[in-house]
Amino acid sequence: MSATAVALLLLIGLLAGLLSGFVGVGGGIIMVPALVWLMGYGQHQAQGTSLAVLVLPVVAVAAWNYHREHPLDLRAVAIIAGAFVLGGYLGSRMALSIPADVVKRVFGLVMLVVAIKLILGK
Numbered sequence: 001m002s003a004t005a006v007a008l009l010l011l012i013g014l015l016a017g018l019l020s021g022f023v024g025v026g027g028g029i030i031m032v033p034a035l036v037w038l039m040g041y042g043q044h045q046a047q048g049t050s051l052a053v054l055v056l057p058v059v060a061v062a063a064w065n066y067h068r069e070h071p072l073d074l075r076a077v078a079i080i081a082g083a084f085v086l087g088g089y090l091g092s093r094m095a096l097s098i099p100a101d102v103v104k105r106v107f108g109l110v111m112l113v114v115a116i117k118l119i120l121g122k
Contacts, residue, residue, distance in 0.1 A: 001075055008038050013053070013080030017087020019110060022095045022103070028054060029114055031080065044070040052077045053084060 016031040028050040035046035048066025052074075066072065095103050 005039065005076075006079060009076050009079040010083045012038065013083030014087040016053075016080070017084035017089075018091035018094075020084070020088050020091060022091035022106065029110075033114065033117060035076075039076070041073075042070060045072060048072045049077055049080070053080045 012031055012034040015034065016028075019030050028047070031050040031053065032043075032046045035041040035049055036043060039046075041049065044066055048063050048070060049072050051063040051066065052072055063072070
């Protein structure tokens with residue numbers, strides 16, 4: 001795996017963790033599109049990787065199903081997971097230091113941007 005790929009995976013994990021901690025959304029909302037757009041993963045591989053990173057014990061069966069059909073990059077899972085923990089901590093600390101109405105607006109904006117991107121495609 002190239003240094004650029006590792007850097008992108010760390011960035012994806014950190015941003016997904018930051019946004020999860022900050023606005024309380026699942027990291028998959030950020031992680032899946034980022035893995036598709038930045039890493040060139042297929043949709044199934046990105047979804048399976050996101051599931052494996054987010055809550056491995058809870059979603060192990062679902063991730064295994066994806067993995068059987070579309071093998072996951074387990075090194076990417078490990079790299080993203082480490083950055084995700086740090087991002088989740090930092091994002092939650094940021095959210096707690098900002099008024100709730102601002103956090104609510106940021107949440108809405110994040111959801112809107114993701115929805116528009118998903119609807120319009122690349």
